[in-house]
Amino acid sequence: MSVEEHKKQAASSVKCMIITVSDTRTKETDKSGKLIMKLLEDRNNEVSEYQIVKDEYDDxxxxxxxxxxxxxxxxxxxxxxxxxxxxxxxxxxxRDSLDKEIPGFGELFRYLSYAEDIGSAAILSRAIAGICKHTAIFSMPGSSGAVSLAMNRLILPELTHVLREVNKDRR
Known part of the structure; x- marks a missing residue:
């Protein structure tokens, strides 16, 4: 079955949680969290929850x-x-929460950042994605430029497809 056939079989929308990790942002100043929400809702996805949390590993x-x-x-x-x-x-x-990593997300994000945006500073990005149980997790840098790039070029084009693959053998 082709990728296009997989995508046709995927759900039309996804229920998402948005987490902004920041020691300083508030819901009023969080441009990137709001951008993620807008981009998801523009594609008829549902935002189940939106939070800002401090950059604390255990939390x-x-x-x-x-x-x-x-x-x-x-x-x-x-x-x-x-x-x-x-x-x-x-x-x-x-990384420590994932059952399976999707290494291509970070690799492509850094490649696109290098090619389109920030040049060699892209090596400093630690974007990562994967699966925890049956939940897809995408982690991207906090700048609105990085969020726009990740969402528009990588996440949104594949989000329903990722969830189809994660859940296709679920009983």
Whole structure:
């Protein structure tokens, strides 16, 4: 079966949780979280929950575990905390929560960032995606440019397809 046939069999919408990881942002100042919400809703996806959490490894892991247990969350979209500073723990929290990694997401995100946007600084990005139980998780940098790139070029074109694949053998 071709990729296009898979996509035709996928659900038309996905129930998503948005998590902004930041020690400083509020719902009023979180441009990237709002952008994710708008892009999801523009494609008729449902936002089940939207939160801002501090960049704390245990808190992020706990939130991801709880999200993977919920029936109203098919995918979690995180932004922020993916850099290389000491406080940036999102990558580790996501990586350690995954049952399966989707390495192509981070690879393509860095490639597109390099080619279209930020040049060699793309090596500093620690975008990551994968599956926790039957929940897709995508973690991207927190800048609105990075969110726009990840959402428009990678996540939205494949989100329903990813969920089809994750759930096709579910009993």
């Amino acid at each position: 992020i892991r706990s939130l991801l575990h709880r999200a993977s247990e919920r029936n109203d969350v098919d995918a979690v979209l995180l932004n922020g905390g993916t850099g290389i500073s000491f406080r940036d723990t999102t990558y580790e929290a996501v």
